[in-house]
Amino acid sequence: MRSITSRRLAVSAVLATSVVLASAVPAFAHxxxxxxxxxxxxxxxxxxxxxxxxxxxxxxxxxxxxxxxxxxxxxxxxxxxxxxxxxxxxxxxxxxxxxxxxxxxxxxxxxxxxxxxxxxxxxxxxxxxxxxxxxxxxxxxxxxxxxxxxxxxxxxxxxxxxxxxxxxxxxxxxxxxxxxxxxxxxAADGHQMTATAQAAPAASTSSSDSTARTLGIVGIVVGVIGTALGVLGLRRRSGSQS
CATH class of the missing domain: 2.60.40.2230 (Uncharacterised protein YcnI-like PF07987, DUF1775)
Structure with a gap:
């Protein structure tokens, strides 16, 4: 019974990882x-x-x-x-x-x-x-x-x-x-590219924030998987000792 419960925990963690990564990583291929x-x-x-x-x-x-x-x-x-x-x-x-x-x-x-x-x-x-x-x-x-x-x-x-x-x-x-x-x-001078000067840093900041958020989410997911696998290992050891 413990083995079945542990497997379910591990499967749930993997499924959660897939969902989070799918929503966290944007499409860059366009x-x-x-x-x-x-x-x-x-x-x-x-x-x-x-x-x-x-x-x-x-x-x-x-x-x-x-x-x-x-x-x-x-x-x-x-x-x-x-x-x-x-x-x-x-x-x-x-x-x-x-x-x-x-x-x-x-x-x-x-x-x-x-x-x-x-x-x-x-x-x-x-x-x-x-x-x-x-x-x-x-x-x-x-x-x-x-x-x-x-x-x-x-x-x-x-x-x-x-x-x-x-x-x-x-x-x-x-x-x-x-x-x-x-x-x-x-405000927009026809001979100055003010829009670019304003937009480029914003785009860079947005990209950095997006990368940081993605890495943070990935770290959380990895931690969840590690915890699930640790629980699975402990329960297996406990089952074998009994």
Whole structure:
């Protein structure tokens, strides 16, 4: 009877561990925007973080589509050794008016990074593709970037699904940049990336806090398992002595 009870305790501890770890460790395998927030109307620098999810194939191309319903007038890419980048522009249905009174009639709507010979994102690795853009829209609370990730085995993963409030996250969510209200009128200078300066430390702090919480939970779970196994061992010894 004691042996059965001990086994039940051990099984319960293992099940508890599985549930806690499943809820504590977030999914890092999606293509995401880093940092994930910026101020409306400002300029910022972001990075598209691309992990390689395949066990056997490597990533050799990334295509990012910028929204045409909320176009961005200025888009610049940061050179990345080993990758060739190309930006495609599209004529806008409605011109964008700049702070200087000029009109922008076309905007970048697609950016493609292609790996040079000998370059790739191998399984278990990730790469970041950096872009500077602005001014960001003021009539929406997010910018959705639909991305296509191509592997060297011909497989293409389409990160284009938009998440809906109250619904489970889709299998291949599109990268999203959340836009927040500017601190005050005129606070965002068109030639300064204040949003990035504010968002980057916050993202770093959030990441550190998340890591600390995860490690703390893992430590608690390990302690629970150790206690359960210790009880199991003591009861076995007690049973054998009797």
């Amino acid at each position: 293509v995401t925007v880093q940092p994930g927030t910026a101020a409306q109307g400002g300029y910022t620098a972001i990075a598209f973080r691309v992990p390689d999810e395949s066990d056997t194939a490597s990533t050799t191309k990334l295509e990012v589509n910028l929204p045409t319903d909320h176009p961005v007038a200025s888009v610049a890419t940061q050179p990345l050794p080993g990758w060739t980048v190309a930006a495609e522009k599209t004529k806008l249905a409605a011109p964008i008016k700049t702070d200087d009174g000029d009109e922008i009639t076309e905007a970048v709507t697609k950016i493609t990074w292609t790996a040079d010979a000998g370059t790739k994102i191998a399984p278990g690795q990730f790469q970041e593709f950096r872009v500077s853009l602005g001014p960001l829209p003021t009539d929406t609370d997010k910018v959705v970037f639909k991305a296509l990730q191509t592997y060297d085995d011909g497989n293409v993963v389409r990160w284009i699904d938009e998440s809906a409030a109250g619904q489970p996250e889709p299998a291949h969510p599109a990268p999203v940049l959340t836009l927040t209200k500017a601190a005050s009128e005129g």
